[in-house]
Amino acid sequence: EKGGYEHFMIKEIHEQPKAIRDTLTRRIVADSDDIVLDDIKLTAEDLKNIDKIYIVACGTAYHAGLVGKYVIEKLARIPVEVDIASEFRYRDPIINERTLMMVISQSGETADTLAALREAKNRGARVIAITNVVGSSVAREADDILYTWAGPEIAVASTKAYVTQLIAIYIVALYLARLNGKMSVEEYRVIRDELLNLPEKAEEVLKRKEEIQKFAAKNYNHKDIFYLGRGLDFAVALEGALKIKEISYIHAEAYAAGELKHGPIALIDKGVPVIALATQEDLYDKMVSNIKEVVTRGAKVLGIAFDGHEDILKVVDQAVYIPKTLPLLAPVLSVIPLQLLSYYAAVERGCDVDKPRNLAKSVTVE
Numbered sequence: 197e198k199g200g201y202e203h204f205m206i207k208e209i210h211e212q213p214k215a216i217r218d219t220l221t222r223r224i225v226a227d228s229d230d231i232v233l234d235d236i237k238l239t240a241e242d243l244k245n246i247d248k249i250y251i252v253a254c255g256t257a258y259h260a261g262l263v264g265k266y267v268i269e270k271l272a273r274i275p276v277e278v279d280i281a282s283e284f285r286y287r288d289p290i291i292n293e294r295t296l297m298m299v300i301s302q303s304g305e306t307a308d309t310l311a312a313l314r315e316a317k318n319r320g321a322r323v324i325a326i327t328n329v330v331g332s333s334v335a336r337e338a339d340d341i342l343y344t345w346a347g348p349e350i351a352v353a354s355t356k357a358y359v360t361q362l363i364a365i366y367i368v369a370l371y372l373a374r375l376n377g378k379m380s381v382e383e384y385r386v387i388r389d390e391l392l393n394l395p396e397k398a399e400e401v402l403k404r405k406e407e408i409q410k411f412a413a414k415n416y417n418h419k420d421i422f423y424l425g426r427g428l429d430f431a432v433a434l435e436g437a438l439k440i441k442e443i444s445y446i447h448a449e450a451y452a453a454g455e456l457k458h459g460p461i462a463l464i465d466k467g468v469p470v471i472a473l474a475t476q477e478d479l480y481d482k483m484v485s486n487i488k489e490v491v492t493r494g495a496k497v498l499g500i501a502f503d504g505h506e507d508i509l510k511v512v513d514q515a516v517y518i519p520k521t522l523p524l525l526a527p528v529l530s531v532i533p534l535q536l537l538s539y540y541a542a543v544e545r546g547c548d549v550d551k552p553r554n555l556a557k558s559v560t561v562e
């Protein structure tokens with residue numbers, strides 16, 4: 197059942213190219229300018245009345261939501277707020293019939309996410325669900341649905357579901373941007389073509405796993421690990437830190453790199469491993485400055501950058517490269533080395549990879 201792999205987690209990490217392809221299929225099509233969404237009925241007319249989007253989710257799905265804020269604001273120019281479901285539901289959020297709510301849930305059964313969805317509906321919001329389970333509670337109660345096609349995810353740590361959530365977010369963002377006229381057909385085609393190249397590029401990232409394995413073998417014994425990034429890289433850093441916490445039981449913190457000097461840099465000491473994501477071209481130089489700040493304090497830095505950015509080796513100890521794509525789409529590729537790192541570190545540490553302590557696959561209690 198593990199298809200020759202030692203654990204479900206590593207099997208599911210390898211299923212990502214297929215999961216990405218399956219989630220795109222029929223919706224985003226080469227040579228076509230139409231986005232086909234069978235279960236989303238939202239019209240241009242409906243969208244005219246929307247002045248705000250709320251994305252609500254838990255855990256890894258929340259981290260996908262953080263990417264969603266960035267992507268939807270950038271492409272569709274609609275303000276987006278992202279919230280953790282267990283916070284959202286208890287804080288009297290400003291939400292009404294002019295709000296579009298997006299909930300993201302792999303299982304579609306997470307209690308807090310479901311409660312947030314119900315709260316939003318009670319207040320008149322329209323709800324779009326991104327979920328992996330057909331007929332789940334979230335799917336049944338939402339107005340519009342976009343299914344991810346990750347297939348069953350068995351390992352407790354979410355990997356392939358996360359990347360398909362990202363793909364679903366890009367699809368919704370493109371759909372909204374086309375619907376409200378914020379994106380030309382030419383702009384659409386550029387992103388469409390790059391999206392369709394992602395399965396192959398994800399395959400390429402997986403081929404480079406030995407680099408990560410090497411880094412894991414050298415660093416699995418550290419007590420703390422830091423993840424830094426700016427913009428979309430920060431959202432991915434948060435997901436990377438969560439993965440290593442839950443699977444490898446290594447304390448990890450993710451920071452927006454520019455925020456370091458406002459406190460956390462005090463924790464950087466000789467030999468502390470730092471994962472620095474540097475895929476956002478317009479922030480690259482800023483990121484390099486932040487890397488220098490931690491290197492000066494003795495950190496051992498693993499950089500993650502696009503092919504062609506070998507200049508990063510001037511500031512980092514080791515680099516892992518991902519194939520070049522649009523910076524907007526980089527999270528789909530840059531998260532893979534981070535998933536692999538948490539996996540290999542967990543294996544080195546003898547952890548129960550597929551069933552980490554204290555965690556359940558579906559959190560149906562509050």
Ligand code: F6R
Pocket residue numbers: 254255256257258300301302303304305306309352353354355438442557558559
């Ligand atoms: C982390 C993880 C959890 C889930 C969270 C939400 O690897 O799996 O953080 O992402 O419990 O679950 P769903 O997406 O089913 O609502």
